[in-house]
Amino acid sequence: MELPTTSDFKRIVLDDVPLIDVRAPVEFEGGAFPTAVNLPLMNNEERHLVGIRYKDEGNTEAVKLGHELVSGNVKQERVAAWAEQLERRPDSMIYCFRGGLRSQISQQWIAEKTGTELPRLEGGYKAFRNYLLDQLDPAHQNPVPVILGGRTGTGKTILLQQLENAVDLESIANHRGSSFGRFTTPQPSPIDFENSLAWALIQHADAGHRHLVLEDEGRNIGDRYLPPPLAEHFRKADLVVLERSMEERVQITFDEYITAAQSEYNTAYGEDDGLLQWLDYMDNCIDRIRKRLGGLRHQQIKQLLHIAHESDNPEQHKEWIEQLLRDYYDPMYDYQIQNKSSVVVFKGNASEVLGYLQALD
Numbered sequence: 001m002e003l004p005t006t007s008d009f010k011r012i013v014l015d016d017v018p019l020i021d022v023r024a025p026v027e028f029e030g031g032a033f034p035t036a037v038n039l040p041l042m043n044n045e046e047r048h049l050v051g052i053r054y055k056d057e058g059n060t061e062a063v064k065l066g067h068e069l070v071s072g073n074v075k076q077e078r079v080a081a082w083a084e085q086l087e088r089r090p091d092s093m094i095y096c097f098r099g100g101l102r103s104q105i106s107q108q109w110i111a112e113k114t115g116t117e118l119p120r121l122e123g124g125y126k127a128f129r130n131y132l133l134d135q136l137d138p139a140h141q142n143p144v145p146v147i148l149g150g151r152t153g154t155g156k157t158i159l160l161q162q163l164e165n166a167v168d169l170e171s172i173a174n175h176r177g178s179s180f181g182r183f184t185t186p187q188p189s190p191i192d193f194e195n196s197l198a199w200a201l202i203q204h205a206d207a208g209h210r211h212l213v214l215e216d217e218g219r220n221i222g223d224r225y226l227p228p229p230l231a232e233h234f235r236k237a238d239l240v241v242l243e244r245s246m247e248e249r250v251q252i253t254f255d256e257y258i259t260a261a262q263s264e265y266n267t268a269y270g271e272d273d274g275l276l277q278w279l280d281y282m283d284n285c286i287d288r289i290r291k292r293l294g295g296l297r298h299q300q301i302k303q304l305l306h307i308a309h310e311s312d313n314p315e316q317h318k319e320w321i322e323q324l325l326r327d328y329y330d331p332m333y334d335y336q337i338q339n340k341s342s343v344v345v346f347k348g349n350a351s352e353v354l355g356y357l358q359a360l361d
Contacts, residue, residue, distance in 0.1 A: 003107050006093065007122040009131040013202045018089040020082060020118075022096050022106045023125065031191025033128065034199050039081045041102045042070060063101065079113045082106065086116055099124030129191070132198035138233035141201065143209050145234050146360065147342060148353070149216035150242035152178060152329040153249030156215050159242060159354055165361045166213035167204055172196045175222030177215070180257055180285045182222065184268040193224040211360040213240075239342040242353045250322050258317045279309055289328060297327055 011017070012035075019036040021028050024047040028038040042050065046069045054062035070078065086092055094110070096102035103120050111117050121128055134140070143165075148156050157176070160166045173193055175181045188196065204212060216239070219231045226234070244252070265281075266274035282305060290298040304320035346356045 003104075003111060003117050004119040005099070005122045006119045007127065009121075009128050010202065012093065012121075012128070013132075013199050014206055018085075018092045019121075020085060020092050020094045020106075021125070022094060022102050027097065027125075029189070031129070031189055031195065032125075033132075034196050037085060039078070039085060041078060041096070041106050042066065046070065075109070078106075079109050082110050083114050086110070086114060086118065090116070093119045093121060095121035095124045095128065097125050099127065129195065132195050133227075135198045135202055136194065136227050136230050138229050140205075141212070141230075141233060142205055143212040145212045145214060145237035146345075146357070147214055147216045147234065147237045147239050148242060148357070149239050149337075150244075151249065151325070151333050153253040153325055154242045154244045155248075155252045155350065156242055158252070159350055159357075160213065160215055162354060163213055163357055164207075165204075165209040165211055165357070167197075167200045169197070169214060169217050169221050169226075172200060173221035173224040175224070176256070177217050177221045179289055180282070182281070184264055187222050187224055190224060194227070197226075209361050211357075213357050213360075235341070237342060238345045239340065240353060240357060241344055241347040243347055243349060246322065246325065249325055250318050253321050253325065254315075254318055257321075258314060275309075279305075292332075293328055297323070 006012075012019070016035050019033055021032055021036045021038045022041040023038070024040050024042055024044050025038055026044045026047075028036075028040070032038065046066070049069065050062050050066045053065045082094075094103050094107055096106070099120060099122050103124060107118065107120050148160060148166075150156050157168065157170055160168055170177050170181075172188075174183055174185060174187045176183075187193070201212075214234060214237075217226075218235075219225055219228070225231075262275060262278050265278040268274065269277045283302065286293075286298065286302050286305065293301065301320045301324055304323070305317070308314070308316035308320065346353065348356065
């Protein structure tokens with residue numbers, strides 16, 4: 001029976017089509033697609049054993065072993081998992097690494113069990129991944145990039161999230177983009193980051209926006225890096241600078257890195273251990289920038305952090321936040337802005353900048 005296939009990867013992205021990834025978990029963890037769920041035909045051990053058989057005795061014997069390993073109750077459980085997913089998302093599609101035997105067998109078993117002929121991705125993961133990588137080439141970036149800059153604490157991400165013509169790189173990278181920017185959950189794998197970035201850019205371009213607004217991140221967000229040609233493309237973009245008073249910046253930083261971050265740590269580690277984990281992380285962050293701070297300022301900021309932590313008044317954190325902004329982040333920003341090749345096309349407060357960026361489209 002001839003079962004359907006598709007290579008319309010753009011439609012998959014634009015419609016957020018749910019995907020069933022039948023590769024082994026170890027392959028999925030190395031990189032997958034934003035809408036994919038891992039429901040493997042073979043687990044890691046079974047895949048390993050089949051791989052050994054393939055090297056020793058060739059393809060025919062490897063396929064035979066695969067059928068032996070995934071038979072009886074094991075086969076029933078895996079087909080049932082696929083059927084359950086199809087009940088939830090009947091518009092799903094299926095893939096393996098190259099669109100070969102694993103996804104073909106899975107597709108056939110699903111059809112026999114449910115009567116559903118779900119499409120298989122031609123070329124599998126590899127072909128779709130290559131399509132997404134190709135979309136990260138600056139040649140495919142039709143919207144004109146505009147960079148939203150400003151000093152640390154001006155609330156650039158908050159403003160960015162109010163724009164329809166923006167892509168939030170920090171959200172895709174799961175990182176706040178600063179020395180203190182890590183969340184309790186890990187960053188995506190490099191491949192997942194690239195796939196999600198391409199996904200967001202394709203959807204943005206299809207929405208018809210003439211401009212693409214991005215936060216000023218440089219080449220990397222935490223440990224995740226933009227492809228060099230794309231980073232260079234964004235680096236040349238016009239710059240819009242968001243300005244706020246020091247008092248506003250301290251409050252925004254306090255809200256994000258104290259109030260929201262402590263709540264996140266309490267949720268992740270429990271109230272008993274959450275604040276201790278948060279304090280340990282903040283200590284480590286301050287230690288990592290000790291050289292730039294200088295020994296005395298480093299000691300002062302850590303001391304103020306611990307005094308505030310032990311106090312009944314969280315507002316005391318604002319003292320070391322202001323010192324950190326003034327003595328560490330502002331000099332670094334001044335140096336970077338002097339060496340930028342971008343043209344500053346607009347400066348203003350939050351409402352002014354928001355209005356300017358909204359008017360671009």
